[in-house]
Amino acid sequence: MDEGQAVQGFAALAQETRLAVLKLLVKAGPEGVAAGAIGSSLGMQPSRTSFHLAQLERAGLIVSRRESRSVIYSASYAQLTSLIQFLMEDCCAGDPRIVSGCAPIIAKCAC
Amino acid sequence: MDEGQAVQGFAALAQETRLAVLKLLVKAGPEGVAAGAIGSSLGMQPSRTSFHLAQLERAGLIVSRRESRSVIYSASYAQLTSLIQFLMEDCCAGDPRIVSGCAPIIAKCAC
């Protein structure tokens, strides 16, 4: 992941509606949720739902597949992980007390 | 961390300059870096540096302390961790195969 992708990823999360959509999909798991169901879950009009889903997908944070008339969206866990690792890599100049780029480990470490 | 704080946190990261500043501070470690040094590292004017540092601090992602004429900024590792945990909590509806909210673990898990 490069800086441009990371900015796009964080920008996708930097909006109330999209953050709610992503959390819904993170909770839903790999099977995903149809666009219409996402929209009605959050009380949104279809065009608004579609706009935000497109932004999240452009950022790579979610993926879609068509199933009959529905389009099913699901979280891209690998991309979410890359985004977090981008943020935390080289933490504390690679201090050996820090075992990995994993944030919860950082929380317990010498930082 | 609530949704509003999370949106503010991600918004702080959703900008090329601020992301570069935060990564610089994450790498620098707990001792931090003076505002002027941050600005000259990234080739920025003082007002621009100050604007972005203020946004990052308002989001709680960095903290500042004055040392003589300089203002030293450092990353708030605890807040960064909270932000990541907010994103990943309840992943896959709490599937027991997932041990914690830690993204690298999620990457290896049934998701």
Next chain:
DNA sequence: TCAATTGTTCAAGGATGATTGAAATATGGA
């Protein structure tokens, strides 16, 4: 106190992003 250093605040501008409703596209069944 005066001057130099270091950062912050402010207003104006140009650019980017979100919401809405209407129209368009895609799919499946009668």
Next chain:
DNA sequence: TCCATATTTCAATCATCCTTGAACAATTGA
């Protein structure tokens, strides 16, 4: 084919964000 369902695209409007330069504030040493 025709219609209903499901979703996307588009243009217009409104709001928000970023940059710049100039002025302001805080600190230190001569």
